[in-house]
Amino acid sequence: MKMINCKKSLIIWIAGALVCGTLSAQEGDFDLSSQRSESQDVLPVPGKKLDHQGIIINPTPQRLVFHKESTLNISEGVCLKDRQDKFSNDLGFVSFNKKGAKLSIDFGTKVALKRGAKAISGSYAMSIDDKGISITGYDEKGAFYGIQTLRQLIESPATAGGKLPYLEINDYPDLKYRGVVEGFYGTPWSHDVRMSLIDFYGKFKMNTYLYGPKDDPYHSCPNWRLPYPEKEAKNIAELIQACKRNRVDFVWAIHPGQDIKWNEEDYENLINKFNWMYDLGVRSFAIFFDDISGEGTNPVKQTELLNRLTKDFVKAKGDVSSLIVCPTDYSKLWANPTPQGSLAIYGETLDPSVEVFWTGDVVCSDLTKETLDWVNSRIKRPAYFWWNYPVTDYVRNIILQGPVYGLNTSLNNTHLCGIASNPMEHGEASKLALYGVADYSWNTASYNPIDNWERGLEELMPEAKEAYRTFAIHSCDTETGYRRDESWETNTFRIDNWTENGFQALREEFDRVEKAPEEIEDGCINRALFKELQPWLIEFGKLGTRGKQALELMRIYRSGQDNAVFWNKYVQNLMSREERENYEAHKSGTMKLQPFYENAMDDMGYGFLARLMGETPMYYRGIGSFNNAKTTLSKLMFDNDSTTYYTSGIAQKAGDWIGIDLGSVRNISDISILQGRNSVDDVDYFDHALLECSEDGTAWTPLSKELKKQYVILWNGEPVKARYVRLKRLESARTNYAAIRSFDVNPARIENLGFHLDAENQQQALYAFDKRLGTSYKNQGILTFEVPENVKGYILLIKPIATASPAKIKQLKTDGTQVSETVIDSAYYTTELSDGVSQIQIEGDVELFEIIPQFK
Template identity: 70%
Template sequence: MKMNHYVKCVTAGIVCSLMYGNVCAQDTFDLSSQRSEKQDVQAVPGKKVDHKGLILNPQPHQIVTMAGKTCNLSQGINLKDKQDKFAGYLDFLSPNKKGVKLTIDFGQKVASKANVKAVSGAYALVVNEKGITITGFDERGAFYGIQTLKQLVESPVSSGSALPFVEISDYPDLPNRGVVEGFYGTPWSHEVRLSLIDFYGKFKMNSYLYGPKDDPYHSCPNWRLPYPEKEAQHIKELVNACNRNYVDFVWAIHPGQDIKWNEEDYQNLINKFNWMYDLGVRHFAIFFDDISGEGTNPLKQTELLNRLTEEFVKVKGDVSPLTVCPTDYSKLWANPTEKGSLAIYGKTLNPEIKVFWTGDVVCSDLTPETLDFINSRIKRPAYYWWNYPVTDYIRNFLLQGPVYGLDTSLTANETCGIVSNPMEHGEASKLALYGVADYTWNIADYNAIDNWERGLAELVPEATDAYRTFAIHSSDTENGYRRDESWETQTFRLADWTDEAANALEEEFKKVESAPARLESSCKNAALINELRPWLTEFGKLGTRGKQAIELARIYRSGKDDALFWEKYIQNIMTPEDRRSYEAHKSGTLKLQPFYENAMDDMAHGYLKKLSGKVPTDYRGIGSFSSAHTVQTKLMFDNDSTTFYTSGIAQKANDWIGVDLRDVRDVTEISILQGRNSKDDVDYFDHAIVECSADGRTWKALTGELDKQYIIHWQGAPEKARYVRLKRLDSKRTNYASVRSFDVNPLRPENMGFSLEADSLDKAIYAFDNNLATSYKSTKALTFGVKENVKAYTLLMNRPSAPLKCIQLDKKGKVVSETMIETPFARIELANKNVAKIRLEGTAEVFEIVAID
């Protein structure tokens, strides 16, 4: 359950909408309202705990240790498997008839004597002078006791085979705890699924819902057809793996987009269920999410589910109650009235059927309030589908942060279970799933930070610190469902520099720089490294850039060597290729990347101001959205109409997007491109006005009311202004707002005040736009007229691959002077007053040619 065709990750890396369109005729369904509306970055709760070497996950409900007393396992164990079920699960212990006695049993009678809670999965584990005893309420409970014993044996406290005396009484808080493979994008490989199933069993998760949107036999177009032989064999193997791990394999079908509410399609569904039953499936779900058309009819949905319950589930006898994902799975667009589909579910749906719910929005926290809303309508505890750590709406991110946002006061009375929808990167999802397993088992005692710290060590014990460095800076989503990131790192703006803060941040960037190599050389999980590698590559580069930005800032602050500063500056900027690579695999977006970009921009601004003696025209984005205060707004000024700034949340009354001109200027022309394109995009202000202000408080309208205009252009008499904005007027639109470009006083060759000759005049102006964020790549020659009273020019370039010839010409075109330029920073002194033009011959990237009076 995540949004389909409407998300795309553009070159700029800003994710705007919903998802990738090969899922059966979704292109007619506008899912634009189905995105998270929360932008607040909440701090991670909890703290790291000293577990005294006893590392268990999930955290048991009750554990009592006896200090100083241990059970010696060096001679192995003498197994008393009362029901002959578990010998194959004890490969972590050596069998020996003379070893420590290990007794395993389960059943209500023995469980009652051992004071085991009467809940499926509950168990007691006792280690004392008599040996080791595991008692399960049921078979699954005994299996869970074995998993706890294994973790106990592997804990540091048990080094040297000295198992501490311990009494554990444990049980799950929720009956359903697990994972739904329900994301859009590349489904997991068979090998990854098998690896994850073992992971579920190890950490006591009992549900795996198989529902990858891009499996055509789960959804359109082939849900009516049986799986081909190879795929069917894989399903069998997954079922068997789940059975070994005491995990319910729940096969889900997604028929709603083209289902016909007739007898033929009912029989098609029955046939498909029977085929899956023959493959070993005993748990089934039907998804009606992310569809349009007649399949959304809630009465037809419940009629179908009820009939399947009577004619399939009950007839088979060994099939569990069905699970359903309704079309209205989020409060964001659900009809809350008695006529809404959720209320219809409550009135008509068999009470045994579990109903999924994602919360207030698609990606959102689990709160008592959202459960009150849904439960009062569906008349049962909802089954919470948590869209975390899924990234199908931000596929250029990996989410490696702590699991939090889940209320710790909840019980099974409010939710019958929780499943996590992970990333398409299965191994990289394990860190989050480690937390989900912990929370769903023991809700009240859940500690997000401590769980994350334990999870890092569990997954990468060989290089935990390096993995932690990557993970703590790879947690946020940048927009949508925000996650805390880099919470131990303090960044700053250049104006707030202190040597102490700079030194500390420099050390962190050095750790970031070295983390990828440390992980590559030490981590034994090759599958995890393969998933992380593209992000690790860019992460290491970010560390280098950040470290060099601090080194550069020291040169800048000294103000002593303009040439040295420029040499180091151009070495530390991102090329377009660098930026594309970074945007494709992002990390550090909450603090590290903004520090780097802000520091480089602030230094460029101050440096150019010093050289030119005037305020540069490196405009800054501003606005009412929280994302307007981030580096994302730079996408409005990158001279690339395929990239765009996006609000990241729904637009509302009085929202606006604008430009800070950095100084009061005469504004004579404004050009704005709204939306992600100019055809049928929904992310724009459809009713708006352009305004300007000198002080940011008093605004003057420059246009009348603009109705449904992607392309906006204004020209007029000069207006004194520092700020220009596009303001939303009365509208029913609740989409995001996006702007591709926001040009104020766009520079043109004809209004530069001097002659210009180049291969591309439209691009050559970037060498004279008083803005170091732009540049011109000259391949042959660049010739410009010398303005009156100019005595010299400072040339700021990238390092030339070969020397440039600088020719000074008089009005008749006669050569006055000819020199060679080999350095990126050069000062061109005019030979005499007769110089009228300067021609630069050769290949060079020119950032700015600064006139010196």
């Protein structure tokens, strides 16, 4: 399932800090960004934490009855009666003792029905009483699942010491297929990670692993026709054996659609590849026709191929499972709903044994009854839900550690045949989400997202659970696309809403954030998991530090202490370009924590500058019809860096707009906008638009004529009073994202400065006089500016650059005679002008945020 097209990347690039995978051959000219339409609604996580009294079993059993007044002591071991001689290698978590408690394991239709087990694959009955432990499966998988339940009982805190409570369990899965599809773009999992995950699937009763990494060249173009090289073939054979040990079906998927020829030669190529994989041990196969263009998308040819393979290969072999297909129209967003559409053709002509994947209403989407009703009525069978979560190949700077939710708990096997989660390229870090998918797909009606997440945290990192929880609760949201709730226990505030209680609570949370990385490093036994998390943990700790410092700055700001004290601390807490690049590459806390920091620093900087200037500073805030226009992503339009950009993250539609709030009504005469991620051939822009302004945000006045296919928009005119300016989308067939690199209103220009300015980079030097603390000029030579009349001195708001010699400030007369020279020895530097001074000269390395004149 295509989540990213690097030719048309969906990621926000910050000075090249983010690394995008290579463009795979099978992608061709397929452009998913024109077909995404997530709503970006952030829905709260349902459920609540439960008290399990120390007994933790995942997935939640269908029926479990405790008799807690009695226990069975297995501390001295168990006496195994493996009636089918199948499970001795699956019991490494117990010790054996011929005199120990009896452990009886059996399976089969007759014995299972006698014990009341449901007549479906994977069901089992278990009892623990004075006679010992009895596990009876409907089939071998059922008995194996009963063993996994026993394993979790023994590992539970309440059974420490080997005393198991008497109980009865009657358990079975709700869905036929419960598993994982390795179907993301980007770096495929390593062999070790795959092996680790297969053990994880088995422990939590997942029964399917679909092998389909898009960047495996022998899975897709250009080499799907060729056999795997020896090393890769050996690895696949090992994966198959690991799956057998864990009673997981290994499904090998092929992705031939981008260059397949509907002829006998390619049919034979496909049969040959299937036979090679069969010889490696594969007994389950899938064909993916997703994310392709050209003749391979023909649904008639697709169904003819699938039906022929079912007859010639699946049925001929006799021991091969039914085929699974991912159609080209795998989402409702762009599927043809008519009887002539691909899905209807599948329903009318495709062999009923073939399972059909479906992602829902859009690419990343909740599992709802409505979407299943829609697709099932066309494909004439219960769909196989391909859930694009926790996949992050469209936001590779995010690592998702939040709860699994958005899955309807009233569904059953009449609505869908199964669910396959498409995880992150970080396999170990995906286990937290897969723990939830396992729970939901086994017992849908009892699924409790919050409780499952709490249990999952304990399962993955018991030695550092609280620190991991702190990291995970603030590492949930994608910012764009398929939004997830985050930081729901944390209340942030703006400076005008300060309370002492709010301050203390938030400071305690930032303190936990700051300490979490070290605690996780010390306590996480799974070093592979820690290695995956580490880049995010480093930035997470820094976020905790700057959040705490922002809170302390708020206290100083409110107290009205010495300006120098405030500015020195303030400028030290500003993120440098490098720090921001590092954070953007590994983001967390995007919904509340980082926005708190950004808003606090902006609010204090704005108020501080207003105090010093005695007038209203420049103010830019992003606004728009897209939900993420309210996030800190919109600040990328105002960072004076044309390599970064704000992106809508979802498809543009009628009435959409992106704009700027200037904070107050101003005279506007100059507007400059750069649309798209570049000005040459980018697709993410409004190709038919109108520039408008408004005083109140309700009544809008056009400033331009209709703008067609313009990346660069420049407007100059007579001053117009407005607080808001926006670029509004007009009628267009375009459904790509929208992106803006810069949105400037009344930008600082040399000709409007009012005095002479001379610097190595004159345009950049304007940032020292633009009445904004969000910009700065790094002087590394000499900056000279003329002193206007009535100015008696200056305040310099700076950040010193560490060099061998400090910067200096010189006062000069008109003829160039130097009147004075002093060292700039403070971040908050003031200077009074001597008589006859007409120029100020700043020499040396120093970052100038603002040079503020003080008038007579």
